Amino acid sequence: DTAVSQTPKYLVTQMGNDKSIKCEQNLGHDTMYWYKQDSKKFLKIMFSYNNKELIINETVPNRFSPKSPDKAHLNLHINSLELGDSAVYFCASSQDVAAAPYEQYFGPGTRLTVT
Amino acid sequence: QKEVEQDPGPLSVPEGAIVSLNCTYSNSAFQYFMWYRQYSRKGPELLMYTYSSGNKEDGRFTAQVDKSSKYISLFIRDSQPSDSATYLCAMGLTGGGNKLTFGTGTQLKVEL
Numbered sequence: 001d002t003a004v005s006q007t008p009k010y011l012v013t014q015m016g017n018d019k020s021i022k023c024e025q026n027l028g029h030d031t032m033y034w035y036k037q038d039s040k041k042f043l044k045i046m047f048s049y050n051n052k053e054l055i056i057n058e059t060v061p062n063r064f065s066p067k068s069p070d071k072a073h074l075n076l077h078i079n080s081l082e083l084g085d086s087a088v089y090f091c092a093s094s095q096d097v098a099a100a101p102y103e104q105y106f107g108p109g110t111r112l113t114v115t
Numbered sequence: 116q117k118e119v120e121q122d123p124g125p126l127s128v129p130e131g132a133i134v135s136l137n138c139t140y141s142n143s144a145f146q147y148f149m150w151y152r153q154y155s156r157k158g159p160e161l162l163m164y165t166y167s168s169g170n171k172e173d174g175r176f177t178a179q180v181d182k183s184s185k186y187i188s189l190f191i192r193d194s195q196p197s198d199s200a201t202y203l204c205a206m207g208l209t210g211g212g213n214k215l216t217f218g219t220g221t222q223l224k225v226e227l
């Protein structure tokens with residue numbers, strides 16, 4: 001049973017296109033995240049949702065829009081893709097937001113290549 | 116300058132060696148320190164989790180935190196080829212919810 005799953009695994013697209021990445025978790029967690037990992041392996045948080053409510057929104061271009069239809073799903077839509085958007089995007093989930101961080105469970109990643 | 120600095124490696128060691136992986140950080144408010152392991156083409160997975168200063172041991176792995184020096188370490192004893200991965204340190208704040216700040220990762224290769 002996959003705990004955190006993402007689709008697609010690979011995404012190759014041209015500049016200017018719009019694309020979406022989907023994430024689902026079956027761990028019963030209330031908090032989900034999107035991270036971007038660049039070619040140097042630097043992992044940076046983009047967004048976090050808790051019970052469908054946006055709680056972390058880092059400095060990310062407006063072209064990126066997360067959507068959480070329910071607490072088990074968090075999708076990422078990207079408009080007008082640029083070359084610099086090429087990266088691996090990871091979805092993660094954890095227990096409720098709290099005073100101390102909980103373990104985050106990561107999905108397998110979506111490797112996005114913009115040509 | 117990034118909040119969390121980590122030597123990117125790659126670090127290559129023979130099987131059985133003791134490995135030391137390190138991170139330095141600038142934000143003295145960090146209280147929670149984690150090490151994640153990431154195999155090639157996979158998502159990171161939590162390896163060790165410590166709170167404030169001190170040591171924590173789990174099998175072949177020992178995590179150390181020195182808050183006075185803003186320095187954390189992960190030691191791997193009797194390293195195995197299966198330990199070959201990228202190791203990412205991550206840090207969080209009290210009251211910061213689940214927001215983690217990651218280091219850039221150190222790539223480790225354990226050779227037969």
